[in-house]
Amino acid sequence: MTTAAPRTRPAPTTGPDGPVRLAAEGVRLAYDDRVVVDGLDLRLTDGSFTAIVGPNGCGKSTLLRALGRLLRPQAGQVLLDGRSIARAPTREVARVLGLLPQTPVAPAGLTVADLVARGRHPHQSWLQQWSTQDEAVVAEAMAWTGTGDLADRPVDELSGGQRQRAWISMALAQGTDLLLLDEPTTYLDLSHQIDVLELVSRLHAERGRTVVVVLHDLNLAARYAQRLVAMRDGVLVASGTPHEVLTEQLLADVFDLEARVVPDPVAGTPMVVPVRRLRR
Amino acid sequence: MTATADAVARTTPPDPGGRPRGRAVTVRVGPVSARFRWRSVVVPLVAAVAVVLLGAASLGRGDYPIALGDVLRTLVGAGTEGQAFVVLELRAPRTAVGALVGLALGLAGALFQTFARNPLASPDVLGITQGASVGAVAAIVLGGGTSTGALLGGLGVPLAALLGALGVGALLFVLAWRSGIDGYRLVLIGIALWSVAQALTDWLLTRAEIHDAASAYVWITGSLNARTWEQAAPLALSLLVLVPLALAAGRVLGVLQFGDDTARGLGVRLARAQGAVVVVAVLLVATAVAAAGPIAFVALVVPQVAVRLAGGSRPPLLASGLLGAALVVGADLLTRTVLPQALPVGILTAALGAPYLLWLLVRGRRTTA
Numbered sequence: 183m184t185t186a187a188p189r190t191r192p193a194p195t196t197g198p199d200g201p202v203r204l205a206a207e208g209v210r211l212a213y214d215d216r217v218v219v220d221g222l223d224l225r226l227t228d229g230s231f232t233a234i235v236g237p238n239g240c241g242k243s244t245l246l247r248a249l250g251r252l253l254r255p256q257a258g259q260v261l262l263d264g265r266s267i268a269r270a271p272t273r274e275v276a277r278v279l280g281l282l283p284q285t286p287v288a289p290a291g292l293t294v295a296d297l298v299a300r301g302r303h304p305h306q307s308w309l310q311q312w313s314t315q316d317e318a319v320v321a322e323a324m325a326w327t328g329t330g331d332l333a334d335r336p337v338d339e340l341s342g343g344q345r346q347r348a349w350i351s352m353a354l355a356q357g358t359d360l361l362l363l364d365e366p367t368t369y370l371d372l373s374h375q376i377d378v379l380e381l382v383s384r385l386h387a388e389r390g391r392t393v394v395v396v397l398h399d400l401n402l403a404a405r406y407a408q409r410l411v412a413m414r415d416g417v418l419v420a421s422g423t424p425h426e427v428l429t430e431q432l433l434a435d436v437f438d439l440e441a442r443v444v445p446d447p448v449a450g451t452p453m454v455v456p457v458r459r460l461r462r
Numbered sequence: 463m464t465a466t467a468d469a470v471a472r473t474t475p476p477d478p479g480g481r482p483r484g485r486a487v488t489v490r491v492g493p494v495s496a497r498f499r500w501r502s503v504v505v506p507l508v509a510a511v512a513v514v515l516l517g518a519a520s521l522g523r524g525d526y527p528i529a530l531g532d533v534l535r536t537l538v539g540a541g542t543e544g545q546a547f548v549v550l551e552l553r554a555p556r557t558a559v560g561a562l563v564g565l566a567l568g569l570a571g572a573l574f575q576t577f578a579r580n581p582l583a584s585p586d587v588l589g590i591t592q593g594a595s596v597g598a599v600a601a602i603v604l605g606g607g608t609s610t611g612a613l614l615g616g617l618g619v620p621l622a623a624l625l626g627a628l629g630v631g632a633l634l635f636v637l638a639w640r641s642g643i644d645g646y647r648l649v650l651i652g653i654a655l656w657s658v659a660q661a662l663t664d665w666l667l668t669r670a671e672i673h674d675a676a677s678a679y680v681w682i683t684g685s686l687n688a689r690t691w692e693q694a695a696p697l698a699l700s701l702l703v704l705v706p707l708a709l710a711a712g713r714v715l716g717v718l719q720f721g722d723d724t725a726r727g728l729g730v731r732l733a734r735a736q737g738a739v740v741v742v743a744v745l746l747v748a749t750a751v752a753a754a755g756p757i758a759f760v761a762l763v764v765p766q767v768a769v770r771l772a773g774g775s776r777p778p779l780l781a782s783g784l785l786g787a788a789l790v791v792g793a794d795l796l797t798r799t800v801l802p803q804a805l806p807v808g809i810l811t812a813a814l815g816a817p818y819l820l821w822l823l824v825r826g827r828r829t830t831a
Contacts, residue, residue: 276729283723292775303717304729312497
């Protein structure tokens, strides 16, 4: 890790103490002239499970895209294992950092087995297109996510929940330490949302993946993630454990929401019970 | 490198619909490994055999008919001198140009359609072949007239066509490029360029002398008449470079067909990969069109036929190329046998290819293109 320049205040760090795997340093993120995020700092430590929450349009997906090298910051930089991610070779990044875009599209007719196999792309070359390791990793990923039975089904014929499982299998087969997921539960009913988050949570707990996920549902975010990062208008408002972040004051500040926060009767994590929207 | 080759066949269980899906086969020799489906090998093989047989039948046809067996014997060097002259000098260039043009157009169509994720993205729709028409018609019509016309006339029709196709290809690339190429944008810009090129061609035709207009019209339809080794040789040489490049792009195409974000997440350098695919595809079309005119529909239809025959999620490159060759050679044979009057081959490729695609579309299970 490189030694950072002296700062006036420490950057918000998520996760237990440990090496910082992914960090944003004073990033300014913009689409053409429209600046979405400016001067944001964030550090994600090894083995952490972080959820980014915030109202629509707060820049959380934009931040995730920057962390995943899909968007180049106009100022500041993103560091992967201490190195500037913009300057690292694309393939090398793809072996360490995997990402699942919001509602990814699979080409018509592509089978689940083929989709998962594409996850091996960064490990393959023109001569070595399907090594024994590729085969083993793909089979294992499908068995682990329970998509083995779907192997020969076209992805576009699957239900939403099955499809998300297939995509997560692909990310697993990619074999990256870090995994970024952009709203993986969008368009899923509640039981499938739980199903997908259980799977992601197991990826973190059993496979030691460092996970960053953008989520809309605060209660699910509090239950599954170890750390929450709350954003509003491109600014990182709070970060910490769910208990630290999900306070009634924060809900008012970030979501314009008057709400009660009570312990989740199942997990004991904070649970948001909305009262009404506050007008500003 | 070890000498042992272990081929592991993995059979996949039938899907719930009861129809067994294609079996995937893995081949590993030392550090080299690849995986493919049986159908993706069988279809190109059958297409290759069809090209050879149709080509041989085509070589036998004419004022001096030669039996199929004698043609094949001549091709391997065992024919009489007279047969060799007729087959190799007089007739082979025509068939060779047909096969090579079909190969190039089929490949180019598959490349465009896959990376744009849009079956409409074919060189016919994107205006590249129309660009070639503008060049060729300008050379035919203006040749000798104005000073630029004299220049075009001096270039000759094939070179003018090549420049026209490359011009539109470059314009397409520049206009569609926005730190990467979006398939939809590419198709819309292509259609705009197509209209401009079409209007230019029409304008040139209205100004043309009647005999110039007639020969320009035959060129626009796409014809293999009176081809010599002069056209066939440069075409073969450029394909010797372009076809391996196109096939090498296959691996990255399998990832490019996902959305941009997914492709980049899988370690593809998007801009470079897309740029390389477009350049190769435009060069394939330009060389093909320069040799035989814009033979219609091959690049649009053949990849879609190929993907339905070979299975998989994208038009297979090799199968598209070989089926394109079979279609053009077969259509050329048909114009000279069944039909009472020899038509330009371009009329028949559209007339044959389109109904076959419609049949596959109506019959097929695939709901999307």
